[in-house]
Amino acid sequence: xxxxxxxxxxxxxxxxxxxxxxxxxxxxxxxxxxxxxxxxxxxxxxxxxxxxxxxxxxxxxxxxxxxxxxxxxxxxxxxxxxxxxxxxxxxxxxxxxxxxxxxxxxxxxxxxxxxxxxxxxxxxxxxxxxxxxxxxxxxxxxxxxxxxxxxxxxxxxxxxxxxxxxxxxxxxxxxxxxxxxxxxxxxxxxxxxxxxxxxxxxxxxxxxxxxxxxxxxxxxxx
Amino acid sequence: xxxxxxxxxxxxxxxxxxxxxxxxxxxxxxxxxxxxxxxxxxxxxxxxxxxxxxxxxxxxxxxxxxxxxxxxxxxxxxxxxxxxxxxxxxxxxxxxxxxxxxxxxxxxxxxxxxxxxxxxxxxxxxxxxxxxxxxxxxxxxxxxxxxxxxxxxxxxxxxxxxxxxxxxxxxxxxxxxxxxxxxxxxxxxxxxxxxxxxxxxxxxxxxxxxxxxxxx
Numbered sequence: 001x002x003x004x005x006x007x008x009x010x011x012x013x014x015x016x017x018x019x020x021x022x023x024x025x026x027x028x029x030x031x032x033x034x035x036x037x038x039x040x041x042x043x044x045x046x047x048x049x050x051x052x053x054x055x056x057x058x059x060x061x062x063x064x065x066x067x068x069x070x071x072x073x074x075x076x077x078x079x080x081x082x083x084x085x086x087x088x089x090x091x092x093x094x095x096x097x098x099x100x101x102x103x104x105x106x107x108x109x110x111x112x113x114x115x116x117x118x119x120x121x122x123x124x125x126x127x128x129x130x131x132x133x134x135x136x137x138x139x140x141x142x143x144x145x146x147x148x149x150x151x152x153x154x155x156x157x158x159x160x161x162x163x164x165x166x167x168x169x170x171x172x173x174x175x176x177x178x179x180x181x182x183x184x185x186x187x188x189x190x191x192x193x194x195x196x197x198x199x200x201x202x203x204x205x206x207x208x209x210x211x212x213x214x215x216x217x218x219x220x221x222x
Numbered sequence: 223x224x225x226x227x228x229x230x231x232x233x234x235x236x237x238x239x240x241x242x243x244x245x246x247x248x249x250x251x252x253x254x255x256x257x258x259x260x261x262x263x264x265x266x267x268x269x270x271x272x273x274x275x276x277x278x279x280x281x282x283x284x285x286x287x288x289x290x291x292x293x294x295x296x297x298x299x300x301x302x303x304x305x306x307x308x309x310x311x312x313x314x315x316x317x318x319x320x321x322x323x324x325x326x327x328x329x330x331x332x333x334x335x336x337x338x339x340x341x342x343x344x345x346x347x348x349x350x351x352x353x354x355x356x357x358x359x360x361x362x363x364x365x366x367x368x369x370x371x372x373x374x375x376x377x378x379x380x381x382x383x384x385x386x387x388x389x390x391x392x393x394x395x396x397x398x399x400x401x402x403x404x405x406x407x408x409x410x411x412x413x414x415x416x417x418x419x420x421x422x423x424x425x426x427x428x429x430x431x432x433x434x435x436x437x438x
Contacts, residue, residue, distance in 0.1 A: 040315045075294050090294055198435035212292050216299040 008018050023126050030093045036206050045204045046098045049196070056196025061101065063151070070105035071114040071200070076149075077146060081089040084171040089204065092209045095202045110148055118201035130170070138176040154190035157182055313408045317397030320390045323397070324382060333402045339368035340377060343398050350399055350406040355433055357409065357417040360391050365427035381427065388414040 001007070035044040035207040049057065060066070074081040075090030075150050082090070091114055096102045117120060134141050139148040155170075157178050169183040186194070287293045287300060322331070328340040335342040343349045348370055350354060363381035367374060382391070388411040396408035 006394075039311055040318075042319060077295070077297060092294065093291070207294055212290060213298045215294040215295065215297045216301075 019135055024107050033094045034085055035097070036094070036208070038204070045206065047093055048098050048203070049199055052192055053196045053199040056192035056194070056199075057099075057103075058102075059193040060103065060116070063193075065104045065113075066103045068105075068107055068109035069111070069113045069146075070108050071102075071112065072104050073112055073114050073202070076215075081096050082114060084111075085119065086112045088118075089205055089210075091202060092206060094206055094209065104166060110146075113197065117198040117201055118203050120198075129194050129198060132197055133170050133190060134172065134176075136190060137170060138172065141176040152188075154187055156185045156187050158185070160185075180222070190191070194221055241400065273284075291301065312400075313393045313396035313410075314400035317390075317393030317395070318401075320386065320394040321397050324386065325394060328330070328379070333398065337373075337396075339375070341375045344402045344404065346370050349395075350404050353399075353407075353409045353413060354417050355436070356395055356399075357391065358412050358421060358428055358433065358436075360386070361414075361418060361421060362424055364430065364433075366425040366429045366431075368430035378427070384417065388412075388418065397421065 035046065037044050071091075073087030073089070073091045076082055078090075081087060095114075096104075120121055123131070131142055133155075135143060135148070136151045137147045138152075159181050160183050161181055166183055166185045170184050172184060227253050283313040284300070285296045286303065287296070287298055325343075329335050332341075333343040341348075348359070348368070359379065359384035361381065368374045369375075386394070391414045392411040393410045397412075398404065399406035400408065
């Protein structure tokens with residue numbers, strides 16, 4: 001080959017440039033993002049996951065929730081995430097620095113979960129946890145028509161006879177209950193997973209990002 | 223085709239050498255001679271590329287937003303933002319820290335106190351009323367029966383004048399007076415300094431009766 005050497009270096013340069021552009025530039029720009037201390041309440045955001053929630057993250061990864069659920073609220077002008085109340089704002093890169101593995105996902109067969117812990121409305125955290133347990137055990141019982149698969153293996157179904165009824169047993173309607181004399185109790189994996197889901201909330205708006213992303217005042221021209 | 227193939231035979235040529243030459247000569251005259259170097263770009267293609275670059279630059283000027291990695295909204299303000307302004311915190315916001323260190327043990331983080339033990343700050347005429355009276359209580363403590371929001375309490379509040387600076391007392395009181403639905407004006411450190419100077423000779427706790435007699 002006549003130009004073998006220059007061809008080799010040409011290919012090298014092309015690959016090196018794209019590698020540098022994609023990885024190094026990105027890393028230089030947002031690789032050093034850190035927590036932000038809010039001056040009013042003296043708290044560092046984003047707050048790290050609690051231990052149990054971090055175990056729940058492993059369950060989330062393990063079960064492949066990321067196949068159908070994303071964890072990114074898109075910004076105003078990209079889709080209807082904000083209109084669906086999946087978040088109060090679009091996600092920032094800084095939101096993800098607490099995540100060891102960013103489970104951002106690609107498919108949205110189910111709703112986005114980045115803010116699912118903040119979507120409880122008026123429900124108390126315990127009531128909301130109960131909602132999650134029911135959703136995992138029998139999705140149709142709380143979300144009629146959903147195509148989410150049931151996860152009964154996260155629950156312990158056993159007869160009540162001969163022992164004291166569990167305080168954590170799910171209150172299922174007869175249509176979804178396993179049968180008379182049986183109770184459904186979440187296992188530790190289910191507890192960790194639900195704790196993780198409830199910890200997913202990006203309610204804090206960082207001053208720097210908020211400042212830079214405020215829309216321009218409406219005026220004539222473009 | 224193998225050599226011992228019995229069907230192999232030479233076919234006679236379909237055209238004579240002369241006729242082939244003639245056909246080729248005609249083709250050579252009609253086709254333009256290929257020139258050396260580059261040929262000119264068609265004008266249409268040039269125009270198309272120019273307009274693509276033009277459109278691209280306009281788009282970049284509008285939406286690249288200085289390639290700022292922290293800008294996610296393409297509709298963000300195109301002007302370069304100044305440094306984020308230092309957030310000026312109100313006295314009430316600053317006072318939360320003091321409250322959480324000092325007052326929260328008895329009055330609780332929701333300001334409701336402990337029923338029958340420690341009086342509430344929410345809707346309390348003592349907290350939202352006269353600021354000087356509230357400052358006196360914080361500076362020298364309070365002992366004995368007191369009626370807060372229609373309920374009787376009998377307990378001791380420790381004097382905090384030695385532990386807290388004027389500024390801290392002002393901030394904490396401002397926080398109390400502006401939180402949980404309370405809406406009294408904030409307390410200034412100057413006022414605290416004035417009350418501290420006025421009551422410098424006092425060494426004992428206040429009582430509710432005494433404070434009511436001062437009636438301010």
